Each structure stands twice: as C-alpha cells, then as structure tokens.
Amino acid sequence: MFTISSSTFTNTNIISFSFPSCSSSISSSHSQNPIFHTTHFTKPLLLQNRLSISLRKPITTIVFCKSHEASSESEEPSNPEDEWLQKLPDKTKPLYSHSLPCIEAWLKSLGFNQSKDDRALWFVNKGDWHAQLSLDVTDLYIRYLKSGPGNLEKDVERRFSYALSREDIENAVLGGP
Template identity: 40%
Template sequence: MISLPAETPLYNHPLPEIERWLIEQGCQQNRSQLHCWYVKRDTWEAEIALEIDQLMVRYFNMDEEGRELQRAFKYSLSRQDVEDAVFSGP
C-alpha cells in the first residue's frame, strides 16, 4: 500500500512506492531494463519509462494502422494527475 497521499508530487515518492503503484495499475517491469514498465488495456498498450527528470509513456497498438503516441510527464505532477493522464489512455 502506498503511504503518501495521491496529491503528493511523484518526486516525493520513494522509488519502491512508485514501483508498487505501477504494479497496482497492472504494469509489468521489464527485467532487462528495470526502468521500463509495460501495461496493456483493451484498446491500447504502453511502455512507461522512469527517466531521470520525467516519466515517458509510449502508447502503441492503438489502432489497425499501428500508430504510436509518446507523452512526457514531469515528476512534479501529483501521482493522481499522472495516474489519471497515463492510465486513461492515449
């Protein structure tokens, strides 16, 4: 269980809590690139990368054309804001 409130900026969450949060969202960690996570929903898939200064999300398999979309979220955003933006899909 995550101990800091959802309104807390991501940069205030220790890495183990961020990883636990990603697991709770249904993400799976890439074992060869530990900063990368994968999540699949009914209408899209995404790779989430915990970069140095931001969280990068690359959505793929969004449609038959195979289009991709990449978004970046600063760690200064609250966990709830990032969760709402990332996991609502592209």
C-alpha cells in the same frame, strides 16, 4: 517474558528505562540511582516504540522488544508491494516525493509489468491500447504503441514531470492515447 541483565558494566553512569507494556528490564551491578546526564543528548529523546535503553560512555545500546500480541506465529508474510502501497504519500503529492519502491508498487497496482532487462521500463496491456512507460531521471514517459489494439497511426509519446501529482499522472496515463 525475558530479562536483559548485566553485571559487567565498567561505567558508573547507567540510565535504565522500564515500561510496563514491555516484558523486559535492565539491571546493573550498582544499587544506587543512576546519574542522568542530559548533555548526552543533542536532540530530545522521543520514545515512540516500546524500548529499553542502556547508556554507557561512549556507546549507546537500544534494545527493542515486541509484545506477544504483535508477533503471533500464525501470521503469514505479507506481500512487499502491499507494504509499499500502504506507505504511498497522498495522491495529491508530487511524484518526486514518492520513494522508488512506492512508485514501483503503484505501477504494479495499475497493471504495469516491469521489464526484466531494463528496470526503468514498464509495460501495460489494456483492452483498447498497449503502452510502454519509462522512468527517466527527470520525467516519466509513456509511449502508446501502434502495434497494440486500437487505431493509432503511429506511436504516441507523452512526457510528465515528476512535479505533477500521482493522481494527475495516473489519470493522464490511464486515459489512453
């Protein structure tokens, strides 16, 4: 349990919130009820997290607190790719609605490896084909390599618009040459 307190506020307009599930409070040097001015907010104030807010003209300070249950010492740091995979939009959404870290985590989950020299270039080795995938500005390119397993006479390249869904691109790319 912790307490945030201050007795050096110079402004008389203090807003104080206290939540029972958050072990914190804010106190001020004034004993009277604070004056709440709704003109400070241009949009509705949405309190989605546990928080305590102290408003002083002209600065707003927001203090977030975490419950003890959520921050156990025995938790191991999670894999960053796993976090981005959890943030993936629905598989039917166009690829342009995905963030770059989400796309990178998705490609890694499909077995692609990112080039160290060119961060937009990815490689995959499947049992019956090898391919090189490139994230271009407007399209995603995949080149199935004749040097890999299989009987390709030449490299086969396909282009997919980012307007296609992640599911459609995944099915087309993993379908092979």
